[in-house]
Amino acid sequence: METWAGALWDRWVRHLAEAHHPQAEIRLESLRRPLSVFFRGVGGEAGRRFAVAERRIHEGRRTWRERLAGTGRLTELPHLTADELRLPAAIAHFPKRPLNRDLYFWLALLAAHFVPNGEPWWLANQRATAVALARYPAWQERYDRLVAASLALRPLPHQLPPVDAAVEEAIRAALRAPGSVRTFPASPRPPRPVMLWLMPQETDAAAARRRPPPTAKDGASSSAAAPIQTEATEDPGSQHGMLLAFRAESLLCWAEYVRVDRSLEDAEGDEAGRAAAQLERLALAEDSDPVASRVRMDLERPPAADADERLREGILLPEWDYRRGQYRPDHCRIDLPRDEAMPAPLPGQLRPLTQRLRAELERIRSERRPQAGQPEGDALDLDDWVRRHAELRSGCPVSAQPRYIDTPRTARDLSCLLLADVSLSTDAHADDAHRVIDVIRDALLVFTEAIEAAGDALAVAAFSSLGHAHVRYHRLKDFGERNGPAVRGRILALRPGDYTRLGAAIRHAADRLAATTSRQKLLLVLTDGKPHDIDHYDGRYGVEDTRRALFECRRRGIRPFCVAIDREAADVLPYLFGHDGHVVVQRLGELAARLPRLYAELTRP
Amino acid sequence: MTLPAYEPASDEVELFEHAWRNRLPVLIKGPTGVGKTRFVTHMAARLGLPLFSVACHDDLTAADLVGRHLVQNGQTVWQDGPLTRAVREGGICYLDEIVEARKDVTVVIHPLADHRRTLPLERTGELLAAPPEFMLVVSYNPGYQNFLKGLKPSTRQRFVALRFGFPDEAREIRILQRETGCDALLARRLVALGNAIRRLDGVDLEEVASTRLLVYAALLIRGGLPVLAACRAALVEALSDDAEVTAGLEELVRTVLGE
Numbered sequence: 001m002e003t004w005a006g007a008l009w010d011r012w013v014r015h016l017a018e019a020h021h022p023q024a025e026i027r028l029e030s031l032r033r034p035l036s037v038f039f040r041g042v043g044g045e046a047g048r049r050f051a052v053a054e055r056r057i058h059e060g061r062r063t064w065r066e067r068l069a070g071t072g073r074l075t076e077l078p079h080l081t082a083d084e085l086r087l088p089a090a091i092a093h094f095p096k097r098p099l100n101r102d103l104y105f106w107l108a109l110l111a112a113h114f115v116p117n118g119e120p121w122w123l124a125n126q127r128a129t130a131v132a133l134a135r136y137p138a139w140q141e142r143y144d145r146l147v148a149a150s151l152a153l154r155p156l157p158h159q160l161p162p163v164d165a166a167v168e169e170a171i172r173a174a175l176r177a178p179g180s181v182r183t184f185p186a187s188p189r190p191p192r193p194v195m196l197w198l199m200p201q202e203t204d205a206a207a208a209r210r211r212p213p214p215t216a217k218d219g220a221s222s223s224a225a226a227p228i229q230t231e232a233t234e235d236p237g238s239q240h241g242m243l244l245a246f247r248a249e250s251l252l253c254w255a256e257y258v259r260v261d262r263s264l265e266d267a268e269g270d271e272a273g274r275a276a277a278q279l280e281r282l283a284l285a286e287d288s289d290p291v292a293s294r295v296r297m298d299l300e301r302p303p304a305a306d307a308d309e310r311l312r313e314g315i316l317l318p319e320w321d322y323r324r325g326q327y328r329p330d331h332c333r334i335d336l337p338r339d340e341a342m343p344a345p346l347p348g349q350l351r352p353l354t355q356r357l358r359a360e361l362e363r364i365r366s367e368r369r370p371q372a373g374q375p376e377g378d379a380l381d382l383d384d385w386v387r388r389h390a391e392l393r394s395g396c397p398v399s400a401q402p403r404y405i406d407t408p409r410t411a412r413d414l415s416c417l418l419l420a421d422v423s424l425s426t427d428a429h430a431d432d433a434h435r436v437i438d439v440i441r442d443a444l445l446v447f448t449e450a451i452e453a454a455g456d457a458l459a460v461a462a463f464s465s466l467g468h469a470h471v472r473y474h475r476l477k478d479f480g481e482r483n484g485p486a487v488r489g490r491i492l493a494l495r496p497g498d499y500t501r502l503g504a505a506i507r508h509a510a511d512r513l514a515a516t517t518s519r520q521k522l523l524l525v526l527t528d529g530k531p532h533d534i535d536h537y538d539g540r541y542g543v544e545d546t547r548r549a550l551f552e553c554r555r556r557g558i559r560p561f562c563v564a565i566d567r568e569a570a571d572v573l574p575y576l577f578g579h580d581g582h583v584v585v586q587r588l589g590e591l592a593a594r595l596p597r598l599y600a601e602l603t604r605p
Numbered sequence: 606m607t608l609p610a611y612e613p614a615s616d617e618v619e620l621f622e623h624a625w626r627n628r629l630p631v632l633i634k635g636p637t638g639v640g641k642t643r644f645v646t647h648m649a650a651r652l653g654l655p656l657f658s659v660a661c662h663d664d665l666t667a668a669d670l671v672g673r674h675l676v677q678n679g680q681t682v683w684q685d686g687p688l689t690r691a692v693r694e695g696g697i698c699y700l701d702e703i704v705e706a707r708k709d710v711t712v713v714i715h716p717l718a719d720h721r722r723t724l725p726l727e728r729t730g731e732l733l734a735a736p737p738e739f740m741l742v743v744s745y746n747p748g749y750q751n752f753l754k755g756l757k758p759s760t761r762q763r764f765v766a767l768r769f770g771f772p773d774e775a776r777e778i779r780i781l782q783r784e785t786g787c788d789a790l791l792a793r794r795l796v797a798l799g800n801a802i803r804r805l806d807g808v809d810l811e812e813v814a815s816t817r818l819l820v821y822a823a824l825l826i827r828g829g830l831p832v833l834a835a836c837r838a839a840l841v842e843a844l845s846d847d848a849e850v851t852a853g854l855e856e857l858v859r860t861v862l863g864e
């Protein structure tokens with residue numbers, strides 16, 4: 001499989017290696033955020049979630065591809081997946097930096113207007129180009145410049161064999177006058193990639209055209225396979241990521257070309273089929289972990305709990321039984337799992353975001369305001385002084401002490417506890433590279449760093465449950481504990497647990513918050529779903545108990561606020577947290593950035 | 606006297622008049638710079654009423670609104686605050702950003718904002734009854750959730766509420782042309798830019814481009830500043846301090862308005 005796909009891929013990417021101007025290179029890393037701002041501004045969020053090629057996902061892939069082509073400079077071809085826009089890690093086609101930079105913005109603009117409606121890629125790109133230029137005529141000039149520069153890098157049609165020449169002519173015409181090319185000549189080879197276009201996306205139709213695995217048949221060139229196999233043996237751990245990369249991009253490219261190229265299909269189709277089969281198997285294998293743990297969990301499930309069982313030892317909490325309208329005393333037990341995590345540093349890819357958010361939250365801390373009418377302070381409250389004198393003369397009674405204007409050192413007196421749901425549902429995939437738990441972990445790490453900058457007291461905890469006697473409450477950071485490697489290690493060691501006994505977790509968190517002396521207490525609940533546990537803790541029962549627990553919070557002066565990361569949970573949230581007591585984060589990838597900003601907003605003085 | 610121009614969104618002018626005739630206080634909510642103040646100014650002029658505006662902040666005391674004793678030439682004199690003047694003279698008192706006000710301020714406005722329509726002046730011992738012309742108008746920006754602040758239900762439920770949003774395209778173009786005298790093409794492009802920036806709400810920007818900022822940009826361009834420079838000053842730098850965000854915003858400007 002590596003052999004066949006590798007050879008084809010190699011042919012594809014080698015073209016791009018030719019023009020290269022390191023001195024004018026623009027790296028995606030430096031443009032990621034401006035691009036995403038731009039992309040959203042030109043309407044890019046429509047229907048598809050935006051994520052510029054994630055470094056974390058693509059790092060391995062890129063290295064592999066670099067090796068494949070025998071150079072260190074090849075990068076991804078731009079393409080759209082179901083929820084990401086993936087762009088090359090660097091662009092250096094043109095000798096002038098502004099042009100390379102423009103290409104990034106052009107691809108973002110194009111992607112924002114790209115409608116994956118099953119059209120062939122050469123039509124879809126023309127259409128998106130025409131729409132984008134019609135909508136933003138000011139881009140025309142820049143587009144023309146890009147076309148001229150990129151055509152200069154393409155082979156001249158008359159230098160090519162006739163079949164390829166026809167294709168090349170069509171591409172040139174389509175670039176110069178987008179929308180003008182209505183038919184596209186068939187070709188035995190994929191054309192040289194068009195750097196101003198997005199690569200084809202795998203459509204359902206294309207996926208369906210994939211052949212089922214036939215019997216084995218050798219025949220493809222074996223030389224191109226070498227680099228891949230080298231990588232696989234060098235580092236067995238990376239094999240998996242590499243193959244996934246294949247599924248994600250190269251496969252969807254060849255799916256398109258298999259159709260037009262009979263000879264290629266005959267010679268190598270079997271290999272292709274096997275490749276597909278193997279990929280599918282791997283995709284399944286990848287999911288096998290959660291399945292296993294689910295099975296284990298079901299075996300562990302304790303017998304249906306006696307409704308009135310009263311626990312004896314440990315941290316015990318009541319639970320609200322709405323049917324009877326009363327509490328079940330000592331019904332839940334909190335487990336505090338032992339802290340066995342190794343200290344760890346902040347993962348590198350989170351650093352830029354963390355730094356930015358820290359700077360933003362620093363501002364909260366420094367936002368001190370002078371307060372008039374204080375019993376002591378830096379300056380006399382003149383307003384008050386004048387009033388006193390005036391009142392003295394007009395015969396009003398005046399209290400004896402003068403008043404001052406003070407800028408209190410600790411204008412904020414706030415404690416926040418962030419409680420994250422790490423039940424098994426967080427094992428689900430947030431997108432094709434991340435599970436929800438990964439997103440939550442990142443968010444907790446970033447949040448902890450950022451809030452430290454605001455100077456507020458913070459505790460972080462995570463919970464899951466397996467019946468009323470096992471509500472696991474992971475203390476990730478206690479109030480008063482310094483943020484550091486130990487805290488980060490605990491967060492990084494978080495694994496998805498079982499169920500979601502929200503009421504008990506909230507009650508325990510509230511006890512911890514209540515023990516602080518802060519004037520204001522905020523309980524942030526980060527969850528992806530509804531209250532749910534074995535032993536009848538679901539449906540109305542779970543919801544009512546959670547609601548009761550939140551009601552208890554408010555009565556104790558704790559303000560609960562929910563950050564939900566699942567739209568499906570949205571229907572019970574207003575009932576639990578109130579209309580302005582929750583938000584639903586629509587784009588999971590933004591959770592880490594969103595959470596600290598939300599906090600800043602919620603607590604702005 | 607000429608009316609300050611106001612471009613209505615729907616029936617808010619009639620609604621306001623009805624509220625005034627029925628002696629009901631009005632609450633206007635909406636993001637910054639979308640014409641709340643302009644609307645109230647317009648309505649005051651339209652109804653021929655004096656307008657007393659107060660921007661609320663957390664140092665604003667009830668005395669700032671109601672009035673205080675001052676010492677003048679060795680004499681103590683009582684000076685009415687804006688709220689008291691509005692009550693005495695029968696005008697509109699407009700409290701901007703009411704959520705920023707301290708609790709003692711809300712206490713003062715409660716009896717004025719229900720059927721009693723009275724203002725007790727503790728320090729002078731007076732109890733003022735508001736004349737029929739008097740009207741209380743408050744505004745706030747509900748855009749951000751803040752758990753330390755918020756409008757108490759007991760305050761909110763004393764008002765007839767109007768929601769202001771960003772104007773639709775045609776209306777905003779009219780506003781820009783009327784406010785700045787710019788041509789239709791520039792107005793259209795600036796509004797397109799405004800709407801592009803508004804797509805970034807809550808994700809990249811805390812606050813997005815208001816009509817006010819578009820007016821500023823149009824004025825600078827009309828005054829002869831190059832488009833890019835004008836937009837950079839009036840929009841890009843006004844909206845964000847983050848260099849990466851402003852880089853993205855500048856690309857948006859170039860995309861919508863050209864070089």
Ligand SMILES: Nc1ncnc2c1ncn2[C@@H]1O[C@H](COP(=O)(O)OP(=O)(O)OP(=O)(O)O)[C@@H](O)[C@H]1O
Pocket residue numbers: 610611612613636637638639640641642643644701746780784816817820
């Ligand atoms: N409907 C409108 N008609 C005419 N001008 C408008 C309108 N809406 C906005 N404007 C223009 O926008 C500017 C800002 O409006 P205004 O000061 O009323 O905003 P605001 O909603 O009171 O904002 P803030 O909440 O920041 O006080 C006005 O000076 C005016 O130029």
Ligand SMILES: [Mg+2]
Pocket residue numbers: 641642643701
């Ligand atoms: Mg205003």
